[in-house]
Amino acid sequence: MKYQEWQWNHLLETHQPTIDFEHKALFTTINDLIRACNMSEEPNGLLVEVALDELLKYAKHHFSDEETLMEKSTYPDLASHKEQHRKFTDLMNNFKTRFMNNEDISNELITFMQKWLVDHIMNRDKVAMKYCI
Ligand SMILES: [Fe+2]
Numbered sequence: 001m002k003y004q005e006w007q008w009n010h011l012l013e014t015h016q017p018t019i020d021f022e023h024k025a026l027f028t029t030i031n032d033l034i035r036a037c038n039m040s041e042e043p044n045g046l047l048v049e050v051a052l053d054e055l056l057k058y059a060k061h062h063f064s065d066e067e068t069l070m071e072k073s074t075y076p077d078l079a080s081h082k083e084q085h086r087k088f089t090d091l092m093n094n095f096k097t098r099f100m101n102n103e104d105i106s107n108e109l110i111t112f113m114q115k116w117l118v119d120h121i122m123n124r125d126k127v128a129m130k131y132c133i
Pocket of ligand 1: 066081085120124125
């Protein structure tokens with residue numbers, strides 16, 4: 001199965017320069033994973049594993065930066081926002097475990113990430129970053 005790479009959309013901009021930079025980098029990391037899935041003959045090949053690990057690492061780094069900014073601000077929904085990050089991280093770790101158990105998760109993972117990330121940026125980050133500019 002071939003997956004379409006994601007296209008950055010200006011509607012996703014929060015206007016917080018660091019976070020917009022990192023969101024674009026996150027899209028690039030996701031596109032690397034999509035390309036790895038498209039190129040790999042084995043759904044659970046090393047190429048996909050490397051790309052998945054990079055994505056997990058970058059998401060962790062990004063959430064940490066975002067939370068640091070929000071902690072310094074007067075943003076009122078910090079706790080529930082952090083909880084969304086934690087749930088996403090748990091789900092991604094669960095995908096990684098299933099992947100390591102040789103399950104082909106690519107379709108489910110790519111669909112989940114797109115839905116979660118676009119929804120999270122549009123409904124959470126855009127609001128939160130108004131307090132962080
Ligand atoms: Fe966020």
